[in-house]
Amino acid sequence: MTLIIAITIFVLAMFVGLEIITKVPVLLHTPLMSGSNAISGIILVGAIVGAGAGGTLGAIVGTLAVAAATVNVVGGFAVTDRMLRMFRRKGK
């Protein structure tokens, strides 16, 4: 992937992000933050490659990275679900 393609992807994704996030109501801003946190845990895929490459450096920083990113992913999605379950309309 050349740098210019990477930048193109980044810029377009930023615009998509700005468009959809603007439509999230104030009501759901806390679950938005915890949910988007879980999404930024996608760095987990990079961390797994590091930890699985078999070398001392990868084993040390890779394992730490996998653990930190997994906290983000599991904690983020689980706590978001816990919050979203609580929102209900009158009379259920």
Place this chain on the structure above:
Amino acid sequence: MSMWNRFVETMSSLSALNFVYLVSAVLFIFALKRLSSPRTARTGNLLGALGMLLAVIVTLMSQQIISFTWVIVGLVIGTIVGASLALAVKMTAMPQMVGLLNGFGGLASAMVVIWEFYRHRLVGDEHVFAVIAAITSLIGWVTFSGSMVAFAKLQDLLSSRPIQFPLHRVVNVLLMLASVTLVVVVGVYPAYQWVLIVLIVLSLGLGVSLVIPIGGADMPVVISLLNSYSGLAASAAGFLLGNPGLIIAGALVGASGIVLTRLMCKAMNRSLLNVLFGGFGTVAPSEKGEAKTVRRYTLEDVQIAVEEAQEIVIIPGYGLAAAQAQYAVRELADYLEQKGAKVRFAIHPVAGRMPGHMNVLLAEADVPYDHLLDLDAGNREIEHADVVVVVGANDVVNPLALTDKQSPIYGMPIFDVRRVDTVIISKRSLAAGFSGIDNPLFYQDNTMMIFGDSKDTFTSLVSMMKES
């Protein structure tokens, strides 16, 4: 080579792995889109989790993984810690939780950079690679150390008051300039791999120094900004690893944090720079000598006022969370609604310590979400309310924001309750709000001040009303 041949060649070089990452990114976009309504949000979150699972599974199946031992160790530790945090955290402590998660995201990206950068013996012509590594590292470590300070402040491990040392702003500017310079140095001389270590140390210091002077009430801005950084760090790591899925997912989160940061700044009528460098709340409350009297009321007075009211608006603030008063306040609302009154909650965007904090607390206490009003709807409701009950909020109802051009909060959008027949304010003490600014509302004739713990106040009020 013709354009078409070149196109075909590019297309076939797209690996199956990257295709699955793209599917994951699309699922993340759907997840965020479904957050536009509380009815679809929960399935949206599950779609996001599915996207993540997919990405992890194909990565584990790829040939890049030689040894699974450390991968599994990391996954197991992370799952145990993440799941226990998510199950145990109280809704009042959600700002700390999000702060902590931001930090872990930054840490993971920063660690991935270390591995990418040091596994090669760089010869000196990898300028683009080195610059991207340096930028990712800078964002990642600043996010990590900044988030840890924000967590410590929110958890009361550090004072939530602004902490400033002499020449703090100068130090911050110097640290920033030094960091940018080092990014350039790493880019120009990639072979000197130790320079990245210096940058890491500097980034850690910068994160601490940037967040430590920011006070509790400005935390919604800081948490949103760090949320954005954690996404941008992941996106930058995507550049480094040549992974478009990572670039997209990170950019979405980066954009989300930017939107929230802008909303929070607007709700305080302050610029981002003012929040980051302002040291707001360090000014000592002025005019102490001027003696103003507050009329103290009893719960009986409050009881009479609320029982007669037809329309009641409740305005919660951080004090509601601090006193864990959400259930007691919900009981009051339920009781009044049973008696035929209309009760609504007006929630200011910066009430609490993070965006949406009050909404989550009240949803936890089983208040229906269609009773939670935002700034505009809240003000419309207040126009024809008989009684307004302010619970642990101060600056968001301070009329000086509308009247006093000299006031630091002038221009901040507030709930204007000056013309309501009766304003009941439940507050721990007469101490000024976070901003250190006195509130003339407290001395108005139509205001009833009730001092003490909000939870106790409303619990006693409801039991009094039920007995009579």
